[in-house]
Amino acid sequence: MIDGSPLAVAMEVDEEFAVAAIVQRDPPKIQRLEESVVNRIAAGEVIQRPVSAVKELVENSLDADSSSISVVVKDGGLKLIQVSDDGHGIRLEDLPILCERHTTSKLTKYEDLFSLSSMGFRGEALASMTYVAHVTVTTITKGQIHGYRVSYKDGVMEHEPKACAAVKGTQIMVENLFYNMIARRKTLQNSADDYGKIVDLLSRMAIHHNEVSFSCRKHGAVKADVHSVVSYSRLDSIRSIYGVSVAKNLMKVEVSSADSSGCTFDMEGFISSSNYVAKKTILVLFINDRLVECSALKRAIEIVYAATLPKASKPFVYMSISLPREHVDINIHPTKKEVSILNQEIMIEMIQSEVELKLRNANDTRTFQEQKVEYIQSTLTPLRKDSPVSPLPSGQKTPKVPVHKMVRTDAADPAGRLHAFLQPKPHNLPDKISSLSAVRSSIRQRRNPKETADLSSVQELINGVDSCCHPGLLETVRNCTYVGMADDVFALVQHKTHLYLANVVNLSKELMYQQTLRRFAHFNAIQLSDPAPLSELILLALKEEDLDPQIDEKDHLKEKIAEMNAELLKEKAEMLEEYFSVYMDSNGNLSRLPVILDQYTPDMDRVPEFLLCLGNDVEWDDEKACFQGVSAAIGNFYAMHPPLLPNPSGDGIRFYSKRSESSQEKPDLGGNVEMESMLDQDLLSDAENAWAQREWSIQHVLFPSMRLFLKPPASMASNGTFVKVASLEKLYKIFERC
Ligand code: ADP
Ligand code: MG
DSSP states (O other), X not given: OOTTXXXXXXXXXXXXXXXXXXXXXXXXXXXXXXXXXXXXXXXXXXXXXXHHHHHHHHHHHHHTTOSEEEEEEEGGGTSEEEEEEOXXXXXXXXXXXXXXXXXXXXXXXXXXXXXOOSSOOSSOHHHHHXXXXXXXXXXXXXXXXXXXXXXXXXXXXXXXXXXXXXXSEEEEEEESTTTTOHHHHHHHHHOTTHHHHHHHHHHHHHHHOTTSEEEEEETTOSXXXXXXXXXXXXXXXXXXXXXXXXXXXXXXXXXXXXOTTSXXXXXXXXXXXXXXXXXXXXXXXXXXXXXXXXXXXXXXXXXXXXXXXXSOOOOEEEEEEEXXXXXXXXXXXXXXXXXXXXXXXXXXXXXXXXHHHHHHHHHTTOOOOOEEXXXXXXXXXGGOTTSOOOOOOTTOOOOOOOGGGOOOOOTTOTTTSGGGXXXXXXXXXXXXXXXXXXXXXXXXXXXXXXXXTTTHHHHHHHHHHHXXXXXXXXXXXXXXXXXXXXXXXXXXXXXXXXXXEEEHHHHHHHHHHHHHXXXXXXXXXXXXXXXXXXXXXXXXXXXXXXXXTTOHHHHHHHHHHHHHHHHHHHHTHHHHXXXXXXXXXXTSEEEEEEOSSTTOOOOGGGHHHHHHHHHHHOOTTSXXXXXXXXXXXXXXXXXXXXXSSOOTTTGGGGGGBOOOSSOOOOOOXXXXXXXXXXXXXXXXXXXXXXXXXXHHHIIIIIHHHHHHHOOOBGGGXXXXXXXXXXXXXXXXXXXXXX
């Protein structure tokens, strides 16, 4: 800023004012907090909510070698949590210090932390509970004829232990949790979901510790909400807790690694197959028998599912990972919810690959269900001019659709576009249709194995893809980070110290082509709600191709060509349906398209071009060339081309100026205030949506999927698909000179 400018002066004045405004006071005195205050603050960290108390108590019971643990909860745990076990109990002489902070039977010196096999080790849980609740312990040890009961407050016994009748083990009652932490109690009282969290916790514990029987119920309820019996198979325990519908759709996964680089672990678990449908991921993860969370692993698994399975289902995953104890730091989280692992990234990557492999192999044996693209219907149909849409009162915005769910729309010309054919249809198509057609085709294949096109031609094409793969580019694609879009076609990506420009159109075209080959004959379907006539679509494409709309006879010719192409496609319909899930009904209407990548719908404006390309460019007589041609046409159709509407964030904004109907004058786009009102706002917002959605897909669908599946051909290294634009080392040299 130039000195003396009005703004600079204003800032100086302000600063002076601010300095004058600060009132100096004597330094505050530092005092030692009362121990009870310290303890209560610390307790609030360990026992964050009722479920954390339950976790600590159940872990104590497991540490006490129990074979049966039962939990009773009243009022979401705020009134009462009672955990009873049949473990070894607590000695009478230990009761006086049982609930003092840092008293434990599990650790004597720091080094023990690394050879520990118990859940607890800090000696803090019980103590913490006594600072924020009323705790009563009843316990009996082996060989005793009676047990003892004693209550605790603020870490100490409220009275001498009283002899009482007791059954084997220990029962701990925690009453009136957070009675002295008003704010926390209030927030928890308002959230009614703590009992749900407790049930979830015990369900997870029960499937891992299948040598222990668990039960959990609400106080006064007869029926338990979690009830597991000792079982010898993990799958049985999953079945008894999560139900048959989960257990029957699980596949076993295992990874063992004894890497010299130090990544040593064993993982075994179960993952859901494509037949399992759920909205939320359930990852039940145990590391060295400790129930933990690991968001990085969860994300890695979700990516594989999203990219491998056409159906947008979230997985159910149970995994138990064993690592050398010295590779895990269990002491990084107050409630031990997270742990830190040596070489975590490598481990996650190995698990991710295994999950991917399992899913891919299983793909061949699954039953198919169709995917309907509901959001196409819901966002597009209101734009139909002929549908009775009641316009929203002016000023009221249409409900917001998340960007990633928006499908490109063209309000200016709905009639000529595919949107015109999309219309909501009652969802009463019987689900069985799809599985029926899968069964039908598998029977046909069995009867006439030759009809499966003897898939060696597809295998040859896949082998071709593999053999052309450029190892250097593969490494770049696998490990690059998406930075952002540099322009309409090039994305900026970083790999190690290099920056590249990557052509997303080329990349996505190749990825879609390769995926089409890999999923050959195993696609799920995008159902178009109202079938669109092939010949009209092809005619549309022919007209768009021709820049000279003057000559009328040409139109006639075009109609002829369109008819012929439509006929040709109808002849090939059965094959296109069976192998590529491009479905045309007997009336010559296109009604289904394949899902190539989950969460991605191609730009429907490109359907006409796609059909024309199928008609013109495919070599139908040679099997291999035919499959290659169709896959390439699909690849081109599904590629992430720039939307047809020009990008409004650059020069493209000119396109949206309202053409004055009376005069041919060019609108003034000199950046004046009126410019905004000169723009066609509807069209502009469509364009903005289309571009935003594409960018979302590039970042969240294209790049993650490329990392997993793309085998970049060597040609990409030289044809401008990847261009290195900078390398940090060189930039540093330049900076050094500055
Ligand atoms: P930590 O589990 O970290 O040792 P806690 O405060 O949770 O600390 O428990 C303190 C001690 O009380 C434990 O070390 C254990 O010896 C004893 N204890 C707690 N719960 C039980 C139980 N259910 N059965 C037997 N002993 C228990
Ligand atoms: Mg404990």
